[in-house]
Amino acid sequence: MRLLSKMTSRIERVSVGARLACGFGLLLVLVLLVGTAGIGGMHRLAQTINDIVVFNNAKLALAQSQARAVGEQEKGLLRLVLATDAQQTQTILAAIKFQEGQYAESKAGFAEILGLSKPTQFEIDITAKVQAHEKRNVPVVAQAIQLIATDDTEGASKLVQGELAPAMGKWVLDLDELVSIEQRLSDAAAAAAEKEYRLLRSISLAGVALALTLGLAAALVIARGLRRELGGEPREAARIARELASGNLALGFSLRKGDDTSLMAALSGTIGQLSGVIRSINQAADTINGAAVDIATGNLDLSQRTEEQAASLQQTAASMEELTTTVKQNAESARQANELASGASAVAVKGGHVVGQVVATMSSINAASKRIADIISVIDVISFQTNILALNAAVEAARAGEQGR
Template structure:
């Protein structure tokens, strides 16, 4: 169902579619508009109906006023005041005319219904009561009760009229409170004042009052005061809601309140609380009558104001309704014009009907570029014109792609072949680099071993240098010791020399002693023997000293020779220490150079490893490039096949 509707819509022209949318919009707006207009008409009709109800209400209030006045005059006459008979007859005639006018007014405004039936019944009852009073068939209390019942029936008619003309539920605060004041509170207030007037007039005319009469009057006065308070409260609310209303009704309202207050105060002072009823009944009647007339005057002004308010509201509702309808009609016309303009604008922007545009787009999407797209005059910026330009561009592009796709396929084949050769050479290069990397690793191991050996030789050279240094120090100590021995040998030689001198001198002395002993003869023979022995000992000591000296001298010479040789050995050890230290320094340099060489070879080995990795990566990239070239070749072949799907114009 949905697909069928969409297919049907697709066949329609744009103008027809907008027309259907307009009809749908009218239908969518018509229903709420109908309800709104119906509600607005109802509100306007209610306002007009309320305005029509003020005249019947005023006619009933006029009848209530005359009935109340007739009740008071009848109380005077029936109470013994024959001077009020003429006024009562005149008031009866006025009431007869008012009752007739009331029935006619209610019949004309309300038609048949409960209000008309009520006022007709009240008019019939009035004729009966008026006839009985005129014939004197009723007592003062009976007349008062009959008039009161008649007024009560008239007030009921007021309620029926208020309901009939929708005055009971007025929607605006000012008019609602005004209705409450002049149609709900004021009529019962006038009735309470009128009943107080009738009761008090009768008591003053009779110059006597029973406790029950005083109680009845007191209840009427209290009720009147309460009604007055209700009326004032309702009027104040209306005045606050509508200050203009308060300014128009305020002055007579204040006067009516003042007179009502004076009347109730007079009844309280002169009758209810007074032991002697000596106040003039006509003055009492006149004050209450003026108070009641003031209430009715307020009612008349307020009803006139209410009539104006209701009429103004009805006209306002009517103006608002008409304005709304005119606005809606204008909006509808503007919408129709906008729809026509939109339809023409869309058609101009499309360059044709949507079905035509769809057909062109479908042909292009299917690869048919051979047809000519007709562009309407004035539609150079339309979608159809853009599609024509697009078709022309596609023709050029597809033609160029078709010419180039074969070249791309050939070139991609050559690239794939070259990439395959490059991949083989790259793999060979990667293999060579792997061998080079392995050789560099072996060389690095060898250099690392040499570095370790050089490091150990350096440590040995350092130890040898330390040993040589210690040997040099020992040789120095030996040279010093030999020097000390040489010095001791010299001292010994000196001592031996001294001993040799002593032996020589001893020999000389022994020789001299022998000479002296020879001179002494026999006496000196023993001394000569001793001298001879001393000389022999001195000679042996001298010989021993000479031998020792010779040995010491020889030892000194050998010690000096040893000292020279030890000094030569010390110098030689110094040279050895220096050479060993030089060798240690050279070995340290060799060790450092070997370590640096090992690090350089490690760097070279790492670089070769990285070169190997790069070569392998290049090999992988070459393989990827070969695969990409093969894929490019395949895609080029697919492109050739894809381009062949387009149908071009002959010669392209």
């Protein structure tokens, strides 16, 4: 269990794509190995079956055909020496000729197949014996048939029963041995095919079992790792992500005990942090709203005060205008007095020394008039600047009143 947990923790460090690729790759490799072994085994099995069908069974049938042909020839020769009429003799001779043809055909087919296959030493040895029997007995058979043809039945009987029958009996025995060898080879090939089939079946079953075991283990490890990383079902995580994207933070879902690294745990932490941020934003919004109300109240108060100040400045400007008018009137009076003083000075000059005091007095009045003129000039400057200040104050008051509103 500890080894599985350790292996799982190592696998979790690998990306999901790499894990899936490795898992499916392992299964594909196992399937490839099992398939390759199965194809190779089936090829060998097919080769073995082909050898059985094409070579072993064919050689067995041809060997049996040769043995049967020689046996029938032996029986025919024994019947031939006992034949009582010509028709029976001809029938037996025809049967012997037919068996000779059957033997020759079977022999040629057996030799051809033996050349195509890989003959065993037993086949080579017994085939050599059969060929030796054939070489010895075929001329004797021909001699016996010739004796029958010349009506030397006694000579033919002695030849057949005394020499040919025992020799052909040995020939048949060796052919039977060849049949037995071919039968054993065919049985051995069938047993090899059965063994190959069992081996192929065992390999296939073992490969399938191994593939299933490793595939199940890989699936369990990958699924366990994904569940640990996701913290739940992928559909549930997707639903929570969609709800979170739509702005729904009132999501209720449970986490596994001790789960603090999965996707679900991260979503839970994200929801908690977003809820805290939104609460902070709401508190800040409330604070800003209160401050805005205070600022609006202050602006309204400032606007009222500005309007009052503008009214005061307008009154001051009106007073300054009245003062300017009064000063101008005083200046006009001073100019008139100056003119009168000038006239008086002229009269005083004309009057001579009698009005010297008057002249002196008028000189004083003249000096005073100049000072009054200077004062009037200063008052004009002050009045002009006061008008400018009043105008600026009125403009600023109007702006402040507009902003306050």
